[in-house]
Amino acid sequence: MTDSSISKFFEKSLKERLGVVANFSGLSQDELKIIEDATGGISYNQADNMIENAIGTFSLPLGIATNFRINDKDYLIPMVIEEPSVIAAASKAAKIARIHGGFKAKSEQSYSIGQIQIVNVDVQSAIPKVIASSTEILNLANSKSNTLPKIGKGAKEVSCKEIQTDSGNMLIVELLIDVGDAMGANVTNTMCEAVAPMIEELTGGKSLLRILSNYSTKRMASASAVF
Template sequence: MKFDVSRFFEKDRKERIDIVAKFANLTEQEIQTLENSGGISFEQADKMVENAIGTFSFPLGIATNFTINKKEYLVPMVIEEPSVIAAASKAAKIAKIRGGFEMQNDESYSIGQIQVVNVDVDSAMQKILKSSKEILDLANSKSNTLSKIGKGAKEISCKEIRTDAGPMLIVELLIDVGDAMGANVTNTMCEGIAPLIEKITNGKVILRILSNYSTRRMVSGTATFEKEAVGGQETVDNIILAYQFAAYDEYRAVTHNKGIMNGIIAVANATGQDTRAIEAAAHAYASKNGRYTSLTQWDKDNDGNLVGRIEIPMSVGIVGGIINVHPTAKICTKILGVQSASELACIIGAAGLAQNFSALRALASEGIQKGHMRLHARNIAAAAGATNDQIDTLVKKMTSEGNISINRAREILGEL
């Protein structure tokens, strides 16, 4: 069934929810949850964190026009920053002309680490590798689920690191966690095999915990943006030059990558992912060659069309964690219609690439502030005390004057 999402931003809330509800086949209860700002009660919040005193809401919006691996998506995004959802939707619409986003994702392998000290590292490594089957069997006994579905601990490896405190042996456990993010099962397995590691090596185990640097869970992909839709050959060339700036200058790369993460974290927030883990891994990967650089690459094809690529670690899940307890996260995942963690990773990666395109296009043409400040003006108008009926008048007046400030908004309100 085809759904008309054109001019989605012009529709009122009820119309938007109706479109999303039909697209995702939402139940009446799920629609009511969306209409209940925040999505969770205090009682639910009190079970999630310690010392709870309330809930804190962020806007939940829908990015439209996304075609990823030939499938249509409405993409939920939770973010407080103006222009992000509109920019992602616009980018997806332009990418759609050439077939949308083509994304790939690795298997869902999590990496657990066991730190061993006070050992002869070379000798201990040999003992660990000889005992790898025993270690893996013990690790897999700590999960009642993974081994039954062909997942679980798959491989043991060792490395030595030299520190000011002396050499350390790091035993790494590679675990196929399936459709889970996998932090809990990885930590459980690491803790479960730690006594055996000590016995085998005659060393002392200190830390036993997962690594959030999820380089065995990479998502990558590409999209082609037709040069006429981008704004012409000059704009395409300017975007490539803007990317080159980020590729070779760390100060620009940080802001460049922040824009990518605007898209990525907004979708991760909506679907209940560990956003801190995603952020940490992304920025570590941007520095993998010893210098912080862009997470995307931009060039053009033989016809002069703009081609964007992204590659980024992406540790996400569709089972376990917050997604099991937060009703809005469940609904957002249902809206996406994802069947696996791999599919979710592809969507999140595409959102990052889309957002990066829109930011670069704005910077390389009209400047970032024109559209951004127009949306920001709505926040200023609301902060000044404007009612819903007055906000559009204030926004139009402030943007026409080029004076978007709380003081000017109050002055206009006084005139009204």
Template sequence: MSSSAIPDFFKKDRAERIRLVKEHAGLTEEEARLLDGGISFAEADRMVENAIGTFALPLGIATNFAVNGRDVLVPMVIEEPSVVAAASRAAKAARIHGGFTAKATDPLVPGQIQVLGADMGRAAEGIRAASREILDTANACSSTLSKMGRGAREVTTREVGTDTGPMLLIELLVDVGDAMGANVVNSMCEAVAPVIERATGGEAVLRILSNYTTQRLARASAVFDGSMAGGPGIVGKMISAYQLARYDVYRAVTHNKGVMNGCIAVSGATGQDSRAIEAAAHAYAARSGRYTSLTEWSQDSQGNLVGSLEMPLSVGTVGGVTAVHPLARLCIKMTGASSAGELACVIVSAGLAQNFAALRALSAEGIQKGHMRLHARNVAAAAGATPDQIDGIAAKMAEEGDISPRRARELLDGP
């Protein structure tokens, strides 16, 4: 792959941007043509019920990313202005000091079987005695995982106290390989339910995975250049902004929303279950009993910002949406990720980059200046500007500091 540090990528026209992405990711002509249409109605109709059409969102490319020494162009699907540009600038600040170092742990996903009416004392012993049969039954659900040396690894029990009395919970821990894992884990939970009922004397009711994958984590860290952040004064303010997010839940929620701007944009582009990712991330932010920042920030002796992000991250490069959505498969190819772990490393790096960008904007000129400058094009278009007029109207409003529908209409009407 060529370098992801492409000067003035945002100034190039669409044809040149696509040419550069094709060159970087080794796309074929047929793959590049997918960027013109997304998915057909026939494809959408197979994916969901009662389909009536498709809904398009912008697909952008964040540049400058280096993840574990590998140059990466990062696809991002998001409707919010400034996110793609901000992530690219943040990656440039990290690139000076080697880019992002990221790691994903083994792809372990828990499945849960809720058991009602069991004798709690005897049930745990029954499960221990039947554990081999439970694991064998679960692994019979997927010959693919078994051949790869993956699959259900462990079965455990725990008691959960509730308002209606104690419940027994049987949990399978499954190595799902390069899949997100929902379908195979759910199938395993349903398959082992009869074995569990015989072993416990209770009734297996809920049989489903948990999206809170605390044993399937992704972590990224990077050193962001202090001079690119704006110097010692801005760096100090960024640290104080992080400290506020660490100790105030109201700030932490918006702080973590910025992290998700990066993570979910890449997840959306690559066909991941963004709802599961976001739910797990927010639960992880509250794992201490108090909701707090997902990221950690400090300042090194040279005045640079050192940041890290750790979160549960279940993603897949096989199966699920990636098997039926051609553009999602194409976006995975753009990242150069050859496994779910490598894709997780790209996603968590994008989340850390976006958090840096948000902290910097808040601590310097404020979040709205850059955001509204990019939003001006939407305002101009909504006011009725033609494609040839949009950039001129947007630039004039930004120059005047009056980005509003009223001013856009005035400029369109002329003197």
């Protein structure tokens, strides 16, 4: 089955729903058993290995939103949610959207932005020094990842900007990092921490924040539909 427009899916029994999902997605029996497992797919021992101070597991309802067609391909959308009517509303909206071809989605390249905040610095004289040392900064940043540089990803660009505040001007040094399919928060923070001492030495300033930016202007995704 490749059509996500499933008539009266909500009226089917659990066994019938699982059969539809397995058939649509090509799930194996082992994969199907994970969904059927009332513990949510993980044991206490697995949970204890994942986090600190584990005392158990916590489950929420797992449902399927139907009717979705995205970029000319049909999908069943798994949704974990405790609020009623949301999955029904999503399925209804998708049913209306598919009349005109469904949803069209696109995404840009997957770049995260890491920021190093430098204070107590002459910003205008510091910026050329940082830019002139971009290669060294990028090499140091990429040395902190065992995988990204090997697949052509990693830190790609260094940029600077001046921020004016009531307590004085500060320099923000930004690392543009191609993180591929990863979320990238940990590696971005690690790279920022690694290059901060070098930037302090170059600028004569003091680094404070060294962190992933949530202003992800280089990692945008968008979707549209006609209703």
